[in-house]
Amino acid sequence: MSQGSSRSLGKGSSPPGPVPDGIIRVYSMRFCPFAERTLLVLKAKGIKHEIININLKNKPEWFFKKNPFGLVPVLETSQGQLIYESLITCEYLDEAYPGKLFPEDPYEKAIQKLTLELFSKVPPLFMNILVAGRNGEDCSTQKTELCEMFSSLEEVLTRQKTTFFGGNTISMIDYLIWPWFERLGPYGIADCVDHTLKLKLWIAAMKKDPTVMALLMEEKALQNFLHLYFQNSLEACDYGL
Amino acid sequence: MSGESVRSLGKGSAQPGPVPLGVIRVYSMRFCPFAERTRLILKAKGIKHEVININLKNKPEWFFKKHPLGLVPVLETSKGQLIHESSITCEYLDEVYPERRLFPEDPYEKALQKMILELFSKVLTRQKTMFFGGNSVSMIDYLIWPWFERLESYEIADCVDHTPALKLWVTTMKKDPTVEALLIDVKTYKGFFDLYFQNDPAAFDYGL
Numbered sequence: 001m002s003q004g005s006s007r008s009l010g011k012g013s014s015p016p017g018p019v020p021d022g023i024i025r026v027y028s029m030r031f032c033p034f035a036e037r038t039l040l041v042l043k044a045k046g047i048k049h050e051i052i053n054i055n056l057k058n059k060p061e062w063f064f065k066k067n068p069f070g071l072v073p074v075l076e077t078s079q080g081q082l083i084y085e086s087l088i089t090c091e092y093l094d095e096a097y098p099g100k101l102f103p104e105d106p107y108e109k110a111i112q113k114l115t116l117e118l119f120s121k122v123p124p125l126f127m128n129i130l131v132a133g134r135n136g137e138d139c140s141t142q143k144t145e146l147c148e149m150f151s152s153l154e155e156v157l158t159r160q161k162t163t164f165f166g167g168n169t170i171s172m173i174d175y176l177i178w179p180w181f182e183r184l185g186p187y188g189i190a191d192c193v194d195h196t197l198k199l200k201l202w203i204a205a206m207k208k209d210p211t212v213m214a215l216l217m218e219e220k221a222l223q224n225f226l227h228l229y230f231q232n233s234l235e236a237c238d239y240g241l
Numbered sequence: 242m243s244g245e246s247v248r249s250l251g252k253g254s255a256q257p258g259p260v261p262l263g264v265i266r267v268y269s270m271r272f273c274p275f276a277e278r279t280r281l282i283l284k285a286k287g288i289k290h291e292v293i294n295i296n297l298k299n300k301p302e303w304f305f306k307k308h309p310l311g312l313v314p315v316l317e318t319s320k321g322q323l324i325h326e327s328s329i330t331c332e333y334l335d336e337v338y339p340e341r342r343l344f345p346e347d348p349y350e351k352a353l354q355k356m357i358l359e360l361f362s363k364v365l366t367r368q369k370t371m372f373f374g375g376n377s378v379s380m381i382d383y384l385i386w387p388w389f390e391r392l393e394s395y396e397i398a399d400c401v402d403h404t405p406a407l408k409l410w411v412t413t414m415k416k417d418p419t420v421e422a423l424l425i426d427v428k429t430y431k432g433f434f435d436l437y438f439q440n441d442p443a444a445f446d447y448g449l
Contacts, residue, residue: 088355111324
């Protein structure tokens, strides 16, 4: 019942009705890396869900009742419970549904969260580089910082001697950081992983994971979305539909 | 359960030995609000622990093996496992020591507490109960308490004047046995701050 390719809802749209029993709803946007985390977890755990895409350049008024910050992703249950903040949505899904993506061992789980902390500077850096690029500003400082971040992640893989960040099989931490690595090409920073061989191997291994493959976006589509998004086009979020 | 008033360890100090079985160790600093979160949880859950205070203006070289940036709090288990980041340490403790669960069992209620933590400063209008998690003290109350404890010493206690519900929460929290046990008086905080802003390494052992 996934409507990942449905047109986004914008200002003036009617609020959707309640969520049917047996299903969970996610408010999303097709190109948002934070929302992609939640979609990856829903898919990986085989959770029955419906997707409502939001036009982030033209937000419906009713959406602020779902999340006062007006951001995606947001989960809504059939009881009308609302959960937002991408990491919190992923943790919620892991606890509420069977088939744990986080390790059972509390220490191993804490280590995954620490790796996520290590990664936390990456999304704002990506954004800075993108904006600088569009404004024709120099972003070599940010790129250097990004490369340093990637080196830290490389060290984790080297120390652990594992293919994935949580061991030799894919787990929560891999899905949580993946969306940014998926965007290296479209953001024009694919060279930032040139010196991190294990990270490059991890990227290749991720691309073979069935869940990742199911949600993998075309580079050109991402590039065109970014182009429209930075022009504040109301059509950006529906590019390709 | 030693060492809540133990002098901090600084440069040149000997690295502490391994953590004994049956105990968990926290590297802390008496006046650090982030480390206080972890100590609140350890106390509230009755976890056998030892505290090693670190002189944050004169860090021991060995401490960087416990945390790459030499920050507190850090937990160390008897297996030598290290966990840092205050909220991660608190969640870890709640999971490893199941007696007196502080986070709610229900995944949605737990998610709600985490969202509230995110909204720390914007939470006031949501509060309809005595504590942030319901009618008894729970994880979210301990996670935000350390900053309110310091309101008076920062001389901004009037921040809660126009938020009577929050003021009431502060008063009620002061009566909680766990909070009471760790409470540091205003005079001691002021003494610490005076020395701290003069970059005096003796700050961390003020009052001992």
